[in-house]
Amino acid sequence: GQQVMQIPQYQHVQEGEDFTTYCNSSTTLSNIQWYKQRPGGHPVFLIQLVKSGEVKKQKRLTFQFGEAKKNSSLHITATQTTDVGTYFCAGDNYGQNFVFGPGTRLSVLP
Amino acid sequence: GAVVSQHPSWVICKSGTSVKIECRSLDFQATTMFWYRQFPKQSLMLMATSNEGSKATYEQGVEKDKFLINHASLTLSTLTVTSAHPEDSSFYICSARDHSRGYEQYFGPGTRLTVT
Numbered sequence: 001g002q003q004v005m006q007i008p009q010y011q012h013v014q015e016g017e018d019f020t021t022y023c024n025s026s027t028t029l030s031n032i033q034w035y036k037q038r039p040g041g042h043p044v045f046l047i048q049l050v051k052s053g054e055v056k057k058q059k060r061l062t063f064q065f066g067e068a069k070k071n072s073s074l075h076i077t078a079t080q081t082t083d084v085g086t087y088f089c090a091g092d093n094y095g096q097n098f099v100f101g102p103g104t105r106l107s108v109l110p
Numbered sequence: 111g112a113v114v115s116q117h118p119s120w121v122i123c124k125s126g127t128s129v130k131i132e133c134r135s136l137d138f139q140a141t142t143m144f145w146y147r148q149f150p151k152q153s154l155m156l157m158a159t160s161n162e163g164s165k166a167t168y169e170q171g172v173e174k175d176k177f178l179i180n181h182a183s184l185t186l187s188t189l190t191v192t193s194a195h196p197e198d199s200s201f202y203i204c205s206a207r208d209h210s211r212g213y214e215q216y217f218g219p220g221t222r223l224t225v226t
Contacts, residue, residue, distance in 0.1 A: 031213050042203055042217045088153060092213055102153045
């Protein structure tokens with residue numbers, strides 16, 4: 001079945017440093033979504049990428065969807081303590097499967 | 111817009127009893143609802159997908175007779191954990207999708223179940 005992997009599992013950064021998490025799917029995706037879950041909270045939708053090679057930006061966050069639509073990345077520039085949480089990618093296989101990656105837990109040291 | 115609520119937010123029950131968790135889309139019609147289970151510091155594991163008015167589709171390894179899902183209306187889905195055991199203790203999260211809005215899932219706040 002479809003598998004979605006993420007690396008790294010954990011990342012500790014100093015405030016102001018950049019952060020990147022990578023997401024890889026075993027199958028081609030119709031779209032990929034990114035969610036953020038704060039400690040003790042529930043996942044909150046960040047963005048959806050649909051087109052091959054798509055790049056979207058949200059302030060300090062940059063999302064990319066690979067040309068083959070099997071991988072994606074989330075890059076945060078100049079991290080802040082408010083960025084703390086777990087970032088999940090979720091791969092949608094044309095509505096047949098929706099699989100969350102294991103997540104990358106980000107810690108930001110002030 | 112696109113708010114999903116869950117009730118209760120936490121529940122403690124004794125082994126052998128049943129617990130019902132409600133998931134409601136408050137300001138949109140959820141054509142599809144999803145039920146996830148999340149263990150501490152782990153990812154979300156999809157348990158089942160339900161479309162309004164039809165039987166839920168369960169993921170492999172999820173006992174449909176133990177985790178009863180009902181999606182009776184476009185705004186309400188329920189998950190009933192029957193004959194609960196301590197190993198059923200977990201964080202259960204629902205999400206809802208409105209196909210007219212696209213692929214995005216809107217998540218509820220989750221329900222923490224503890225079985226003693």
